[in-house]
Amino acid sequence: MIAPGTEPGLWQTARALASRDLRLVWRRRGDALQPVLFALLVVVLFALALGRDPQVLAANAVAVLWLAVLLAGQLALDSLFRSDAEDGSLEQWLLAPVPLSWLVLVRVLMHWLTTALPLIVISPLLAEMLHLPHDQWPMLLASLLLGTPLLSLIGGMVAALTVGIRRSGILVALLSLPLYVPVLVFGAGSVAAAARGQDPLGALLMLAAGLVVALVLAPLATAAAIRISLS
Amino acid sequence: MSYLGYVVGAYAVFVGLLVVDAIGSRLRLRRALQVARQRQQRQDARRSAATGPLELER
């Protein structure tokens, strides 16, 4: 029982949840690298399908890279809430003294740190494999840095909606892909626009604005989805 | 260029949707009534079984 007046505040619960998540990921660090492996596989498959010509690969590199990151992130969504839902920890969240959306925000942030950030770290390697010109790399990294948190936030809501469903598989993809479209369009499009000499700032600003809005609204929607899924 | 085929095709698609929609509504209603009827039958069966010889008597 928590003695009145000593209830943990926002930062304490955030630290507790964050350290728990990091510890759990560290124990299964092999599993945690699976999104990276998947992205690498996607790039290899695309290269095999497109052919060896560096020009062709370079022309499609941005799209392939963005898709690899997006699809790898989607596979990782399953680990966002499922294990906690199965062992009952998610229901404990409903009883926590802090807002559910705060816990969701911390969880999504940790998930992004452990699944999307490694992808961004290896993106230069993948870009080199696809012969992406070096002058496009900064734009690519900027678009990924702004876009992947958005994908995690939106994906978190979809994961919460489907957490109670066994073998949801393709349903998660079907639900999240329409919601991912603006992120993909502005993310990959900004790099493509910059490559063609057009101004990418508008697209990047759209991503940034979307990220700010999503940081506030997505956890609220996700919390509502968790309540529905657990009821 | 004769557009007749395209126009007919497009209008056929539209009318086709209305027909499919109407049929769908009818099928839904029939299924709902079927489900209700089955439940009623099961309830009746349970009620008649409950008043049978398995009832404990003092």
Place this chain on the structure above:
Amino acid sequence: MQPIVRWFHQLGSPPTFDRFARRWSRLFLIASLPVLALGLWQALFVVPADYQQGDSFRILFVHVPSAWMSLFVFALMALYAAIALIWKIKICEVLAMACAPIGAGFTAVTLLTGSIWGRPMWGTWWDWDPRLTTELILLFLYFGVIGLYMAIEDRRNAARAAGLLAIVGVALLPVIRYSVDWWGSLHQGQTIRLFGPTTLDASMQLPLWLMVIGTKLWFVGSLLAKARADNLQREAGKDWVQRQLGGAP
């Protein structure tokens, strides 16, 4: 004001809604038929052919009303879902989920008629025209709502989860539309696709409005019919349904 509010409250009761829906779905569907028939006749035979596109522009009179319906139904579905989530009104859950297949149907018709219209115009059956692309994404959103509703066992939770998805979808739809428009304009150098007469002549407006009104009437009738069926299925064990089973549907 009071009798209206009371009437709404009464409609929330399943048996009252059943009686209401049974009567009014039939009336609305029957009312829509002459309107649609008149609209179709006007569109096909009365309106003169377009100067630029010949007779193929007549497809506009089924394509545009279907497109408007696909968007209108999605917004209405989200509205019903919001009311159901906030005030926990069961009948609004039913109405929201009944909207989905109808809206998906109109979206499919929009895509198909758009494709058929595009064939003589562009020479291909499909073009990544921003409007058509947004309609395609809208179709996936509909499929997502329907799929989620069917995947969850408990009907009430399923309706609420799918309803939440519809609300998020409707909030994101303008963003999706804007992003696809921007994406379409990225390749401005290519030929701009014409997709419909640029100005709508007065003679063209009557059949368009007839079709718009006719499809709306049809939608209300169809929605009430589907909602009635779902309502009956949910309440299958209750007394009022059992009593009704003796009579005709």
